[in-house]
Amino acid sequence: MKTVRKERKxxxxxxxxxxxxxxxxxxxxxxxxxxxxxxxxxxxxxxxIKINNLTGIDPITHRPVNKGPVEVTVTDQGQHFLKIYGKISKLSHLKVS
Structure with a gap:
């Protein structure tokens, strides 16, 4: 997966x-x-990363409520992406003779 520097930062x-x-x-x-x-x-x-929406039941109308985005979480793939990217970039800088 390709990302630009601003995305990684x-x-x-x-x-x-x-x-x-x-x-x-x-x-x-x-x-x-x-x-x-x-x-x-x-x-x-x-x-x-993923955005979590607040969902629930309105206590007055007893209908489902979906309030817009509430929070952002970093996925497991996002947690490990920078570690993997760092290893790949280090290997690409090594010269093979």
Whole structure:
């Protein structure tokens, strides 16, 4: 999977930030970028992070409620992506004689 430097940098920041919250879920309001950020959306489309929506039952109307995006979590693939990428980039810098 190919990523640009800004995506990797954002992913690294999100991993660090997620460690400060329960269940590694970062509230949308605490993201270092806006929720409509291009690079954030690229990470979502590549499956490295995911957005969790708040769903539940309204106690008054007893109907399902889906409130927009509430939090962002880094997937397992996202957690290990930077480690794997680092190993690949180190190997590509080695010269074979």
């Amino acid at each position: 954002l992913l690294k920041n999100l991993i660090r930030l997620a460690q400060c919250y329960d269940n590694n879920a970062i509230p949308i309001t605490k993201l270092p970028v806006s929720a409509n950020n291009y690079y954030l959306n690229q990470l979502i489309s590549k499956g490295l």
